[in-house]
Amino acid sequence: MLNSTIKPQPLPRGPKGRPLVGVLPQMRRRPLQFMTECARTYGDALQVRIAHLQACLFSHPDLVEEVLVTQNRKFIKPQLLKQASEVLGNGLLTSDGDFWLRQRRLAQPAFHRDRIANYAHLMADFSDQMTDRWRDGQTMDIHEEMMALTLQIVARALFGADVSDKTEIVGRALDSALQRFTERMSLMRLLDRFPLPRNVRFRQRQRELDGIIYGIIESRRNSETESDDLLSMLLHAQDTDGSQMSNQQLHDEVITLFLAGHETTAIALSWTWMLLAQHPEAEAKLHDELDRVLGSRPPTLADLPNLRWTEMVVKESMRLYPPAWRVGRQAAEDCTIGGFQIPKGMQVVASQWVIHRDPRWYHRPDDFLPQRWDGDLARQLPKFAYFPFGGGPRRCIGDEFAKMEAALILAAIARRFKLSLIPNQQIDYFPSITLRPKYGIRVKVERRGGGVR
Numbered sequence: 001m002l003n004s005t006i007k008p009q010p011l012p013r014g015p016k017g018r019p020l021v022g023v024l025p026q027m028r029r030r031p032l033q034f035m036t037e038c039a040r041t042y043g044d045a046l047q048v049r050i051a052h053l054q055a056c057l058f059s060h061p062d063l064v065e066e067v068l069v070t071q072n073r074k075f076i077k078p079q080l081l082k083q084a085s086e087v088l089g090n091g092l093l094t095s096d097g098d099f100w101l102r103q104r105r106l107a108q109p110a111f112h113r114d115r116i117a118n119y120a121h122l123m124a125d126f127s128d129q130m131t132d133r134w135r136d137g138q139t140m141d142i143h144e145e146m147m148a149l150t151l152q153i154v155a156r157a158l159f160g161a162d163v164s165d166k167t168e169i170v171g172r173a174l175d176s177a178l179q180r181f182t183e184r185m186s187l188m189r190l191l192d193r194f195p196l197p198r199n200v201r202f203r204q205r206q207r208e209l210d211g212i213i214y215g216i217i218e219s220r221r222n223s224e225t226e227s228d229d230l231l232s233m234l235l236h237a238q239d240t241d242g243s244q245m246s247n248q249q250l251h252d253e254v255i256t257l258f259l260a261g262h263e264t265t266a267i268a269l270s271w272t273w274m275l276l277a278q279h280p281e282a283e284a285k286l287h288d289e290l291d292r293v294l295g296s297r298p299p300t301l302a303d304l305p306n307l308r309w310t311e312m313v314v315k316e317s318m319r320l321y322p323p324a325w326r327v328g329r330q331a332a333e334d335c336t337i338g339g340f341q342i343p344k345g346m347q348v349v350a351s352q353w354v355i356h357r358d359p360r361w362y363h364r365p366d367d368f369l370p371q372r373w374d375g376d377l378a379r380q381l382p383k384f385a386y387f388p389f390g391g392g393p394r395r396c397i398g399d400e401f402a403k404m405e406a407a408l409i410l411a412a413i414a415r416r417f418k419l420s421l422i423p424n425q426q427i428d429y430f431p432s433i434t435l436r437p438k439y440g441i442r443v444k445v446e447r448r449g450g451g452v453r
């Protein structure tokens with residue numbers, strides 16, 4: 001804890017970068033390597049200029065805790081993220097202050113553990129339906145498969161059966177929204193105003209998606225029958241003064257949940273398949289566990305406490321390849337973090353990628369070792385040495401949903417199939433908003449022997 005008599009210090013300077021653009025080129029070209037080098041060379045707190053923005057990079061878990069938890073009220077979401085509101089509206093991810101708090105209060109009960117338990121069977125059933133279509137020896141891009149699967153799951157969890165015939169349109173619109181979102185984050189928004197084909201396409205797909213979402217909201221409002229999907233819960237949620245969300249708010253939250261909830265989980269799974277294929281021992285342990293606990297039946301929610309290795313595999317995969325690879329904030333007022341002066345308006349960035357691979361917290365930090373989570377490592381680590389879902393009041397609302405989904409999908413698929421990487425392919429990551437596989441991940445799927453699967 002900082003002694004209040006010690007005078008706050010200015011942030012140490014990081015690399016200077018170039019005139020005008022500062023370190024923007026490095027941040028755009030190789031952000032993960034650049035941030036890692038900065039942290040290892042200049043320390044846990046440093047200041048850089050990214051074009052016209054002053055930014056600081058925090059790489060110590062205690063500093064992250066101060067920003068996200070202890071002093072969270074002094075920070076808002078960064079300006080750059082707010083530019084994505086053309087896509088996300090004023091949903092949970094982008095909003096701030098009292099508006100955000102009210103929306104979070106209204107949405108929170110829908111993500112309670114007991115509520116999301118209802119979706120476990122969807123996760124296992126959709127995984128089985130997908131693998132029913134797989135042929136022994138078939139090759140495919142597993143990232144594409146995971147994206148389609150998690151989209152189907154989140155669509156059904158949000159809308160029940162109402163969207164089953166429209167998932168493809170929703171998927172297309174979300175793809176173009178994500179692309180737009182990525183471009184906006186990369187300062188390309190000046191091109192948005194011109195009638196370029198991609199802008200026309202984007203608007204057309206947005207209109208289609210809006211039409212579907214508003215259509216479903218309206219028909220729900222007029223319906224007598226109760227549904228137990230997320231939309232119904234959001235629609236009926238009441239604040240303490242009895243007020244409810246408007247159609248526009250519901251729409252914005254639904255888009256946010258679609259976007260925040262589908263790609264992240266797909267990415268977590270895609271990297272997990274890659275890591276398992278590269279680590280046959282870890283894969284064999286997974287198959288043993290699934291054979292022992294499940295035999296020849298699909299996994300259920302009740303199995304999860306017994307699928308410890310499955311859980312550790314996902315946890316370790318999200319340590320090495322965190323789908324959200326950084327969190328960003330903007331200082332809403334002058335403040336002091338870890339003894340350093342943070343002026344109002346400064347951008348604060350902390351990267352899961354950097355901290356999750358820090359040798360101060362992890363032995364053999366770059367190695368995939370699910371067994372590291374077997375003892376009480378999680379309890380010994382500083383709280384923010386592992387934070388794939390962020391933390392504090394803005395912690396991911398879908399964290400339990402995502403963990404359950406990842407474990408059930410992994411179990412449902414790996415009990416039936418073994419995945420191996422197609423040799424000589426280039427696998428790389430693309431750190432945009434999320435940490436996607438840049439060229440996909442090509443695998444061969446082989447049916448596992450034994451009983452009826």
Ligand code: HEM
Pocket residue numbers: 092093104154256257260261262264265268322323324327328387388389390391393394395396397398399401402
């Ligand atoms: C492995 C999967 C996931 C990862 C790694 C992940 C990661 C994160 C992180 C790091 C944040 C905090 C961002 C910040 O503090 O700036 C966040 C927020 C959020 N996530 Fe997730 N997420 C995942 C899955 C989901 C799912 C499945 C949903 C919904 C169905 C979801 C909905 C949200 C929402 C709405 C927020 C904003 C919460 C708020 O600010 O109140 N996420 N997520």
